[in-house]
Amino acid sequence: MSAGGSSRTTSAGRLSVLVGALSVPAFVGVWELIARSRIVNAVLFPPPSTVAVAVLDWIHSGQFFGDLSASLFRVTAGFLIGTAGGIMLGVLTGRFRLVSSLLSPLFHILRPIPPIAFVPIVILWFGLSEAGKLFLVVWGVFFTVWLATHIGVQKVDRGLIRAAQMLGTPRRQMLTEIILLGALPYIVVGLRTAVSISFYTLVAAELAGAFAGIVYRIEIAQQNMQTGQVMGGLAALGLLSFIADRSFAAIAERAVWWR
Amino acid sequence: MVALMQTPLRPTPPLRLVDAPPQPSSAAQEAIIRVDDLSIVFDVPRGEVIAVDRVSLAVLPGEFVSLVGPSGCGKSTLLNAMAGLERPFEGEVKVAGEPMVAPRPDIGMVFQQPHLFPWKSVRRNIAHGPRALGKSKTEALRIADDLIDMIGLTRFANAYPHTLSGGMQQRVAIARALANQPRVLLMDEPFGALDAQTRAVMQDNLLELRDRINATIVFVTHDIDEAILLSDRVLIMSAGPGRILRDLSVALPRPRSSAILTDPAYLALKRDCLDLIRTEGRKAFEQMEAAT
Numbered sequence: 001m002s003a004g005g006s007s008r009t010t011s012a013g014r015l016s017v018l019v020g021a022l023s024v025p026a027f028v029g030v031w032e033l034i035a036r037s038r039i040v041n042a043v044l045f046p047p048p049s050t051v052a053v054a055v056l057d058w059i060h061s062g063q064f065f066g067d068l069s070a071s072l073f074r075v076t077a078g079f080l081i082g083t084a085g086g087i088m089l090g091v092l093t094g095r096f097r098l099v100s101s102l103l104s105p106l107f108h109i110l111r112p113i114p115p116i117a118f119v120p121i122v123i124l125w126f127g128l129s130e131a132g133k134l135f136l137v138v139w140g141v142f143f144t145v146w147l148a149t150h151i152g153v154q155k156v157d158r159g160l161i162r163a164a165q166m167l168g169t170p171r172r173q174m175l176t177e178i179i180l181l182g183a184l185p186y187i188v189v190g191l192r193t194a195v196s197i198s199f200y201t202l203v204a205a206e207l208a209g210a211f212a213g214i215v216y217r218i219e220i221a222q223q224n225m226q227t228g229q230v231m232g233g234l235a236a237l238g239l240l241s242f243i244a245d246r247s248f249a250a251i252a253e254r255a256v257w258w259r
Numbered sequence: 260m261v262a263l264m265q266t267p268l269r270p271t272p273p274l275r276l277v278d279a280p281p282q283p284s285s286a287a288q289e290a291i292i293r294v295d296d297l298s299i300v301f302d303v304p305r306g307e308v309i310a311v312d313r314v315s316l317a318v319l320p321g322e323f324v325s326l327v328g329p330s331g332c333g334k335s336t337l338l339n340a341m342a343g344l345e346r347p348f349e350g351e352v353k354v355a356g357e358p359m360v361a362p363r364p365d366i367g368m369v370f371q372q373p374h375l376f377p378w379k380s381v382r383r384n385i386a387h388g389p390r391a392l393g394k395s396k397t398e399a400l401r402i403a404d405d406l407i408d409m410i411g412l413t414r415f416a417n418a419y420p421h422t423l424s425g426g427m428q429q430r431v432a433i434a435r436a437l438a439n440q441p442r443v444l445l446m447d448e449p450f451g452a453l454d455a456q457t458r459a460v461m462q463d464n465l466l467e468l469r470d471r472i473n474a475t476i477v478f479v480t481h482d483i484d485e486a487i488l489l490s491d492r493v494l495i496m497s498a499g500p501g502r503i504l505r506d507l508s509v510a511l512p513r514p515r516s517s518a519i520l521t522d523p524a525y526l527a528l529k530r531d532c533l534d535l536i537r538t539e540g541r542k543a544f545e546q547m548e549a550a551t
């Protein structure tokens with residue numbers, strides 16, 4: 001009986017793997033059929049084959065890699081700068097009462113403002129320059145990482161700190177090792193959120209006006225009624241942030257190496 | 260209250276557990292730990308808590324002294340003050356002649372929880388102290404390896420703390436504290452979280468260890484057996500606010516092992532000790548009742 005049960009579970013498992021593998025192709029197939037059946041407007045709702053052609057054109061024209069690298073640069077640089085700043089200030093506000101009194105109220109007021117709301121002022125300050133786009137991504141990432149670090153630092157086991165003090169740990173090593181690693185599990189959670197935030201601020205930054213970038217290309221295609229290109233851009237953006245999230249998850253699992 | 264502390268409870272019975280003779284001033288001068296009229300007060304939302312109330316004591320170099328008392332009586336607070344982790348509200352703590360204002364590496368501490376650095380292997384946990392004090396990496400790891408052999412965890416040198424049992428973790432914590440070769444080792448219920456068997460083994464280990472290292476040890480416990488087995492002197496504290504009620508010398512011969520736990524003389528000692536705690540505890544309780 002148990003053998004029958006287990007074989008049934010296995011076959012159910014196999015079935016769900018099969019269905020899972022078919023999920024996307026089935027969706028694409030149905031979409032193709034509907035689009036070709038002229039139930040819908042093919043200009044607004046082009047079939048996947050049209051989207052694929054648009055993507056191939058995009059790649060062949062050489063613009064794709066320019067757009068990809070522009071977007072990747074903004075996301076990566078913004079993420080790294082925002083993360084570095086967030087961790088540094090999070091350790092300081094989490095550890096030092098005075099720094100926290102000075103900065104935390106300010107940060108708590110600024111943090112809830114959606115970064116997209118800063119687009120108009122960023123355009124006033126930076127025009128359409130690259131700095132303005134970086135600013136938006138950094139802004140979004142910074143507050144998330146700062147808060148996660150701040151909380152993480154405050155939750156570091158007091159016992160660990162005392163043990164380190166008893167062993168003569170110098171002040172600097174206390175911050176850079178005991179406090180930072182003690183808070184790392186919290187920081188990593190903050191960083192994962194920051195990955196998706198960096199993509200969503202990227203969208204705002206490129207919509208605000210740019211000269212290259214995946215979202216910029218989507219917007220141009222929309223203005224030219226190239227719906228296939230719009231959808232190709234969306235797919236590329238989705239794929240990109242999916243890969244970023246997954247690789248970050250893999251890194252995060254190893255980041256807290258002692259668990 | 261001061262009068263109460265000085266009144267002997269009863270004539271000293273012919274037991275080998277005796278009130279410590281008042282220390283002559285010359286001995287008091289060579290004491291390695293001196294606590295003078297120490298009070299420690301904590302601010303809490305509803306006022307203040309007196310955790311330690313005018314405690315004075317002295318520990319001689321090489322002595323093993325236990326602090327025994329009910330939960331919440333201020334044992335940890337007193338120990339933390341000796342470690343420089345807690346500042347005096349009144350009075351003073353001096354170790355090796357220097358007032359304690361901050362932790363010092365010549366004073367080691369083993370906490371009730373092991374508090375090992377979870378991101379470091381056993382070896383690197385133990386090497387942390389020597390490294391922090393500026394020893395070379397090779398030197399620090401050599402010290403660590405020696406200590407790992409001593410605590411019998413050679414096979415686990417590269418293991419991470421969470422893969423070890425509670426007893427093993429606590430042995431690592433002890434080794435880590437010893438790595439800086441402290442003159443004073445403070446131990447706050449180091450075996451409190453262990454099961455009875457592991458605990459007995461750890462007590463034997465500590466007795467053995469003590470002969471090899473040259474440290475003065477102050478040991479907090481609320482286990483009377485443990486205190487008598489390990490110590491030269493047992494200080495019995497009242498229920499909070501913490502005061503020292505009695506200062507008893509344990510005149511049992513050394514080397515000791517847990518075999519003495521069944522010795523009739525030992526049992527007599529223990530009974531006497533428990534009576535003392537019960538009587539004093541009741542007194543303190545009645546005093547508290549009267550005060551409110």
Ligand SMILES: Nc1ncnc2c1ncn2[C@@H]1O[C@H](COP(=O)(O)OP(=O)(O)OP(=O)(O)O)[C@@H](O)[C@H]1O
Pocket residue numbers: 301302303308309310328329330331332333334335336337481499
């Ligand atoms: N950081 C703190 N803030 C406020 N009150 C404290 C603090 N630390 C200790 N206390 C109080 O001081 C008193 C003594 O605490 P302490 O931890 O020294 O007791 P203990 O004798 O070690 O108890 P146990 O045997 O349970 O460990 C208790 O009433 C406790 O509530």
Ligand SMILES: [Mg+2]
Pocket residue numbers: 334335336447448
């Ligand atoms: Mg305690």
